[in-house]
Amino acid sequence: MTGASARAGGAAWGEFGRRLRSRRRAAGLTQLQLGLLVGYHHSVISKLEAGLREPPLGLVRRLDSVLETGGELAAVLAEPRDVPRGPVHFLADPVLFAPLPGADGVDGFGAPDPLLWPARLPAEGLACPLHGTEGCAVPDRAELSELLGGPSAVTADSLSRGTAGAEPDLLHGLTALLACLIREGFRQPPDDHRVAVVDGLLRALVRWAEAVNATGRLPYGQLRLAAQYAQVAGRLRMDRGQSAVAMARFGHGLHCADAVRDAPARATLLSDMCTLVQLDGDVGSMLTYAAGVGAVDTGRRWMAALSGLYQARGYALAGDTAECRRHIALARRKFARLDRRDLLEAPWMAGAEGEMRMDSAIGGALRDLAVATGDRSAARRAVTATARSCAGVPPQMRTTRLLLTLRLADSWACAGDPAAAAALACEVLGDAVSSREFMIGAELRGLHGRLTGQWHDIPEVRAYRERFRSAGGQVAPTFGHLPDFACIGRWSWGR
Template sequence: MTGPAGADGAPWAEFGWQLRSLRRAAGLTQLQLGLRVGYHHSVVSRLEAGLREPPVGLVRRLDAVLETGGELAATVAAPREVPRRPGRFPADPALFTPLPGVDAPAGQGAPDSGMWPARLPAEGLACPLHGTAGCAVPDPGELPALLDGPGPAGGPAPSWGTGTGAAVAEAELLHGLTAVLACLIREAFRHEGRVTAVEGLLRTLARWAGEVNSAGRLPYGQLRLGAQYAQVAGRLRMERGQIGVAMAWFGHGLRWADAVQDASARATLLSDMCTLVRLDGDPSLMLGYAQGIGAVDARRRWMATLSDLYQARGHALSGDAAACRRHISLARRGFARLGPQDHLEAPWMAGAEGAMRVDSAIGGALRDLAVATGDRAAARRAI
């Protein structure tokens, strides 16, 4: 996409222009299209005017009815440029819209101190302020003070950043909440209830971000960390088969990542959305999101490799053997060319773990292709 707004300033102007063009080419009125996709024609009108973000489910139905081959999904998945903001300029208040589900009860977030990380990054989570610089985290014994003191869990956040001590307190809190998320990721494999803890802290973090934003300052660290929490919450919901809630969390994560121009978060969130729609058996929407991963930043090889892996699976679902194999070859070549910077940004694609992930994804694509086409050779290769 060329940007978040067209010449008229509408935030989804390019999507609206594309939808209008496809609708007219299909010979449909707004009323007819609305009836076919199960939405009121006024929704179609607002979408074509670029005045609202298109719901994921509606995009899927529009692509199917208009027989676009996933064009609209690809447009939605493409990165939306967000103007660089001065450090104290607030974000769009629409970022802090109501979150999925309900508030979690208190006392759900205490992690197992035995799983506490020494430094960040941990479990693939970088510091929301300093990236992969290797930040130390507070001692786990300080956690109750961090969560119960001024800020997210203890009521309205003060105007941090007005002095050196206050800025340090905010950084420590962000470090601590990142360490908590790392613990909860490790514990999620053993404790079913950890999704409640993740979502409870995520809501608290979102309230904190909204308060910082209302004070006239971009909540940069809070939004970056919020995108990470949203991704974990979405994954946990997806593992439980709660597709709608998972997609809602991924959508919030994407908006927060865009607001602070976090390219890595956008790419990995889109990859999770690919997985979600693959489970739902929708190859066209999956291809749209997969192409969106590659469009985030063409200079990052790990993103291109990830994009090819998911495109291979999308083409496999649709039974396109030639396209599936082509993207498998591209993914293998891309993985072999990953460098130190790629491994730093995407440590899960480095070494033996990365090789296992790539082989697993390729095996899955070949399996899906064998199911779609009855190709026994593809089935043997998958095994």
Template sequence: MSVETAQAVESWAEFGRHLRSRRRRAGFTQLQLGRRVGYHHTLISKLEGGLREPPIGLVRRLDSVLETGGELAAIVAAPREVPPGPGRLLADPTLFAPIPGVDAPGDQDVLDPLLWPSRLPAEGLACPLHGNAGCAVPDRREVPALVNGLASPHDRFTDDAGTESELLHGLTAVLACLIREALHHVTADGVATVERLLRVVVRWAEEVNSNGRLPYGQLRLAAQYAQVAGRLRMQRGQSSIGMAWFGHGLRWADAVHDAPARATLLSDMCTLVRLDQDAGSTLVYARAIGAVDAQRRWIATLSSLYQARGHALNRDAAECRRHITMARRKFARLDQRDRLEAPWLSGAEGEMRVESAIGGALRDLAATTGDRGTARRAVDATELSRARLPPLMRATRLLLTLRLADCWACAGDPGAAVALAAPVLKEAVRSQELMITAELRGLHGRLTGKWGDLPEVREYREQLLDAGV
């Protein structure tokens, strides 16, 4: 039996012991409890004996029926210690290498109280210790004092598990709040705050590590902060710094075997190389996403979507369409664990993201092959994506509007393209976000390259000049 398998079996045994204790305390027999949660009593018996992995949907029903306050879900989600040893976490000399930037005054103490989450997960951020168990977060006013305590010697944080947990919860809530603020406007102060707190978390992880403990929660949290820092840098047009943060985050996610973080960080890295029109590297990263965990359907969906875009750049129509079909099938089969780990890939928002990626892949394929039928299918997917767009995602609406215009240009209708793009040209020109800049550049090249003499295109060019291009 491998170390990982042995740890999993021990986790099932711990869950079974707590389940038996809670069932008896509630006064249920195994038969009665099975009827209450909709499962056969023999499964309850196997779970209590540590003989079966607890299904996540059943765990939540057990917590509800037994009124445990999420205790059973927390046991399932709790990390398993990775013992230090040669080549393991504690021996990695690069894990705590210097990271970019200098500390600047933070503003986490003036975060908008209306944006403060009450529980985790929030904005797709799970608790670094307990996953999706539903942890409460501390009061917003308590967080600055906790964070400031990390600037001085803080053995109390490494010795006091309750305070450590509270701080991890609070710093995750701060990040969720900063993400919500960034939906309205990305500011230099917001970026500086994310990066300052990220350096605080990494120093904290290094201290825990030096004391001989695995800094599991700290490194999971650092990976989350690194991903947000990288995305904010992308929104400011700074691709190299963004890629550097994603690289740091990937190392931290790898160190604690955080599969969801690894998959999403690879997705962001895949986006950056795709924006450089590097089809080969796009496919390498896209396949790496799928290799993270073949059993998680949301990860397989992402992998197929990114592979579709890589094959589109490669002019491989058959493979592009095959991966689009695979992505739609996998998306339709997402289960409860998928929705818990990737809530942004479920419901209307999930459909928006999937169809956006498909529209982008079909548009790229149409642009490289000149196939107007493919371009019209890109129009359909992009229009569906825009229809599912939440109101607050203004930058995404701008991006999809430009993409839809470009789809019409690829379909041979420059008039429709200009009509869509004209109202948002000034906003697009002012934007520094890499993806918006790339969409505008592609649209501009297709309109002026093919239809530069048309009156509507000449008017479009004049609007660009007025906008400062």
């Protein structure tokens, strides 16, 4: 674009923005309300009114219609001016649209259970990628399939073809599909098909965002939704012990979130990255990421609470009692002061379920502190917090209940009561030994190593060992302990 054409285009955008602001105010609408009516985020309306971007033609027509301007806004842009040649790239991050491994799409997403399909967003902590937590109706499964031209092969091309006048509906439907996949995970651990579906849809979303970007339009909704798919994809890989692939997915989600300044997504992705670096025994990096969660936005108390919980866990692993306790206290204070915005953005921290997650995370930190320092008073406090958390687990969170039962047994072992630990562990040994969940295996290995190493001669532990062998368990080295992301974070697979 030449300097003259840029000035002409900028002048037209500025005049368009002034007319738009005047018409919006005359209609008595806020930027948020107008954005909802035309299917765009309010930040787009703000940029248009400020003259900071070229108005897309389709949006201009919708604005004229909604504001009943008689075509005034379109007329402003129809004035003669130089037209830029070639696409205008709003986003030029080479990592953002880098090809992800695998095919660009998925061969069908199956037939989600209609009873699990959400009617509105947010659902399972997933906000609408266009309208945030305002509350959006979603198309049903059949309508989503029709928008895509059928679910047999969802690709970037099918996404683009399905958006002729229906981009908000498609983004709403794909968010609902992700929520449905999460809910299916509550019933049973994720299988290969669910992993493939989430990965494939993530790749298709990234390609779709790239195509939208190439037209000169910011792919706001596509990138926000891609960040959500990337986080779920990473958690699925993390559950399977595939740390490197999980980190790649989280990293890509972070790029998407940063490109559209999605603070909640950035905070939760960083919290998952805390988990992964701990798997590698990198406590220093874990503490860095944990501090980063709180630094995303110091005004959001839920982020400060989450940051405190992860830092408490990191300092516990490092054996720093004072810092561990300080961050537990910080997390509790912030949790007690969560406001409406906090609970809209992090609904999994609300009410009894939020209390359960807090107690779980605190119990995990205190147990790890007892392991690192030999402090039995910390272990007894871990017993109290974990028992309280276990009592608050909803019935559908089966994996979380199993994990917490193992942790409670381990806390008893750390507190010097191997008989109580062995008795509690025996109640769930069959399920724990047969579980394919990476976290369950890690908890079981830690408990098994402690019981059979220090107290192998007492009768209760001998009975535990017999039960362990009869369940098909194999003696394995202690693997350490994982942060309880199933109980802290936004989602819990197979719980």
